[in-house]
Amino acid sequence: MNTVLASNKPSLILVVDNEPFARIQLRLSLEQEGYQIVEAEDGREALTVFKQQQPDIVLLDALMPGMDGFECCTQLQRLPNGQTTPVLMITGLDDQESVDRAFAVGAVDYVTKPVHWAVLRQRVRRLIQQSQLQQQQAQLQQQLEVANRDLQRLASTDGLTQVANRRCFDEALQQEHR
Structure with a gap:
């Protein structure tokens, strides 16, 4: 199983569904894969849990009372780390308009109910791996920028005196000449 982050802790999945049976099924299935699960029963609770727990991925039902999954996904995108945390929409809706709307509000994948467990397992694993790679790339980019500044x-500085060296002088002269 490849469900662990680089820090050796299990990946955290936020499961959002107003149906308790659906949440239990998802939780049990994903826990068998080695994931850690937190649950929310509606969009508002999902936003609160997301802020507190910072999950690695969100599995979100589209049809819920109060705040539906589409509005919840829109709100998630506005939170810190919301745009970098993948949202997988899981719903009974399979019409083109619903699929298009899910992707338009920020979902990165879409699975219809009844859930095909082997497909869901692979998609969750792939989305977590992609997210981890993006986080690693961002960290490496930051390190590269720091190294380039150094x-x-x-x-451009003399190592002994810490004064601008000849190269710095030549660059400044060339810039002033322009």
């Missing part, structure tokens, strides 16, 4: 400073 290299720029080292290339």
